[in-house]
Amino acid sequence: MQWQFSNDAPIYTQLIQQVKVGIVTGAFPPGERLPSVRDMATEAGVNPNTMQRALAELERDGLVYSLRTAGRFVTEDNTMINAAKRxxxxxxxxxxxxxxxxxxxxxxxxxxxxxxxxxxxxxxxxxx
Amino acid sequence: MPVLECKGLTKRFGRATALEDVSLTIEPGRIVGLLGPNGSGKTTLIKLANGLLTPEGGYIAVCGAAPGRESHGQVSYLPERTAIPTWMTARQLLDFYGDFYQDFRREAAEEMLDHLGILPQQTIKQMSKGTREKVQLVMVMSRAAKLYLLDEPIGGVDPATRDYILSTIIGNYNPEAAVVISTHLIADVEKVLDEVIFINQGHVVLQSTVDDIREEKGMSVDELFREVFKC
Known part of the structure; x- marks a missing residue:
């Protein structure tokens, strides 16, 4: 995934958008486990707390969900993914x-x- | 307990005041940018925090205690200039750090050096400036410290080395520890930081989170810095 950031918006909101794009385009396929926060932060070159904040927000929206020990997963709900795409x-x-x-x-x-x-x-x- | 705390901290060199009435708090799990123009007091603050300088007034504490013998075991310091002995080989340097610091994670360091393609028998002298900087950062980040003080870790290196250094800092993130990065190359480090502290002529002029600045001002920390410190 290509991570790009502009200067005029908070980094966490930009991360939310870009992870959404990743989910919609299938870079993060439905039902797949997401990499760890640290790995995603390293790849995007951002602060791990900021990545954590973005993922927590996506979790609140229901696009990702977490299983206590297994990590975070992309939703399998296609209606939700299509709504995000729209x-x-x-x-x-x-x-x-x-x-x-x-x-x-x-x-x-x-x-x-x-x-x-x-x-x-x-x-x-x-x-x- | 904060990892670093200062209250009314003042440092003078003769008649020159390097820091005056500096108060700040840095909590565990934070990556903090210490940002200011040349001569603003960044290095002085870092040296006070690791006990290389003593203050004229005020209070400074690392994990609740004044900098001293005990805090040396909790603070991992990257000086502005490369300070590793150049005659050593990479292996000797690993031994050296292992002897000096109980919290040195040798395996982590070996893995990172290996990733850089550095051979154990290679001497520091044989390495380029950029490689030396990387090696020194690897050593500093391989300690399981509570406070990492990185004085200009990305000054004077090429953009690829800069990226390596920043991703090493992120990759070694520990929620129990805090990282302080002093720099004036803000655009490069901004995304890596939780918080920034603007320091000017020995005074703290702003402490805020990166995303609060972006949210409230609609501009990056780099742009705000240019506005605040306009010449």
Whole structure:
């Protein structure tokens, strides 16, 4: 997994997002055991307490659960994983729309730009 | 009990005041950044904590006791300049640390040196500056101490060595111990820290957690530091 951090948000909230992405994309598959806090912290290059805090929060949301001695596991509940996927997507869409509206585009223009972009991509595929 | 506690701590060198009325508390399980510009008093504070200097006023305690013979067994110190004897081989250095410190985890040190590709018969003299820094850090982190005092552990080394040093600090994390890292290279260490202490001209100007700063100010500790210490 690639871990990347921006300067404008707390590190633990960024960790929550990135572990969520890992779960949604299958880097951390449903039902699998997560590496130890220390290993995950070392891999992400972050403070172990911060990683612990992020995982505790994910546990509260139900995306991961812990078994007293065996460690932390990713949920097997696909509805929950899909909901997380949807909420990540909504965030991306929101950021995108804010940027586009900021540039002065209207709803119809944005939709037509997206459609056009998809069309070009399809065109590329066809010619390739 | 806090691992390190200072109250009204003052240190003077002749007429120059290096630290004045410094009060702070560091709890076990914390990795703390001691951040300040050059000459702000970071090294002085570290040397007071390990008993290399004595204060002119105030109170300083490591695990509840004044720095001294007992605290030496609980404090693992990485000085600003490499201080390991260069004529020794890696194996002799392991023996040396084993003789000196009861809490030295030789196996952990051997494993880390092996991971670095350092051979037991290699002398310190034969190693590059970056490798020496890594070896010294391995020695310091291989002690099961209560307080690790790391004075500029990442200054003057390349970014890859920096990453190695930081991941060694994380990999040796112990919830019973505290780590104090003094540095002015904040962007590099920020993610590794629980808390930061800003120190300027001998005064503590801020003690906060990294994520509280990011949450409240909407900026990184590095950005805040640049703002606070703007020249």
């Amino acid at each position: 909420s990540l997507a909504q965030r991306h869409v929101k950021t995108f729309l804010e940027a586009m509206l900021g540039l002065g585009f209207q709803k119809e223009e944005i939709i037509s730009l997206i459609t056009q972009e998809f069309g070009e991509e399809d065109g590329d595929h066809a010619s390739a």
